[in-house]
Amino acid sequence: MRLHFRTAGESHGKALVALVEGIPAGLAIDAAAVDQDLGRRMQGYGRGARMKIEQDRIEWLSGVRAGETIGSPIAMLIHNRDWANWEEVMSAEGTPGELRRRRVTRPRPGHADLVGVLKYDRVDARDILERASARETTARVACGAVARKLLAEFGIDVGSHLVSLGGIRATAPSPLPTPLNAASDASPVRTLDATAEAEMITRIDTAKKAGDTLGGEMEVVVHGLPVGLGSHVAWDRKLDGRLAGMLMSIPAVKGVEIGMGFEAARRPGSEVHDPIVGATHASHLHTDPVDATHALHPHADARGGFRRLGNNAGGLEGGMTTGEPLVVRVAMKPISTLMSPLKTVNLATGTEANAVSERSDVTAVPAMGVIAEAMVALVLADAMLEKFGGDSVAEMRRNFEGYLASTGARWAEIRDTPAPEEEA
């Protein structure tokens, strides 16, 4: 990995810290670009009271000077406004093992509470849930926003939209609107299907009344990628594996599909694989309405001069980008904290109990999509750095343009000077 990121911070601690290493010098960036994604992560119908308390914003600690990255590690601080209500409970001062207010001894099924208490030898599950909480993903989104800015320099756009919630499926328009987030962010559940949206909102209200929670699926779509990011030569360089690993690390995410996904396993190959054509035969078959890389580099072809008659592969073959849009779907289970709590064991008394019902979301699938965008942006920025390197954005751009110029000419060369014999 060329790009590294780390996060620190507890849900009700003083602040979160986000650290990104490996971003080249000369990337224009301001706090507003990061704050915009933090704001998007806080939205979504069905969120709990916490999101009304916080107003997430970053403060630069390092790595940015005069509105530009300088190549050094980028550190960002995000204050938890809720800290004011939790200072006594969460303070670093005190004696080990002391019993504090808001101790958690009734672990929630589906959360990290019980396993964490056993593994880390704790008596209070708060020591576990404070870090297991998805509040941590705020710092991931900050890191992802920096990666998104780097990708945008090369005409790459990362967006997402909701495809199912609580068992209700949305039908997305084809082609998808561009830019995708401008359309999906306008919906309270980030879906492009107004009829499904109304049903989903009713289902969230019903679940809330019943003290229950809901899961769902988001689809992340990336336009403007050049052919050939990632590699088939080593397992840990395959882009599909790198994407799936990062996406599966999001709390409550239980599945990732690329392109046609699991459905491909049920169909014959003739219905799955996308036929290849030369671009000259395919101008009317343009499957990518944005193709921002083309707009940036009108003489270059980000797809090597070839096109696919479809995109069931979701923009990946052999662990490498094909240049078609990347399409990844991410499934999130229902939130583990139920207001009508599930059965558990009280760790203080050993008796049967109801699991703790701390203030919580009914669903957070729309927000999960913003986190998934961040994870995808970080993987892709890493793959861009792997392919094009460079200590400055200008150096990276020279490498990128040189590659597009030579790769983009390949189809024309093949067409104009065909090989004498057909290969076996």
Ligand SMILES: Cc1cc2nc3c(=O)[nH]c(=O)nc-3n(C[C@H](O)[C@H](O)[C@H](O)COP(=O)(O)O)c2cc1C
């Ligand atoms: C954006 C987002 C918000 C979440 N909000 C909550 C919440 O309010 N309450 C809760 O119990 N779990 C919430 N979760 C899920 C838990 O963080 C997650 O289920 C838990 O950490 C256990 O991890 P696992 O589900 O990956 O096993 C949220 C997850 C995400 C991605």
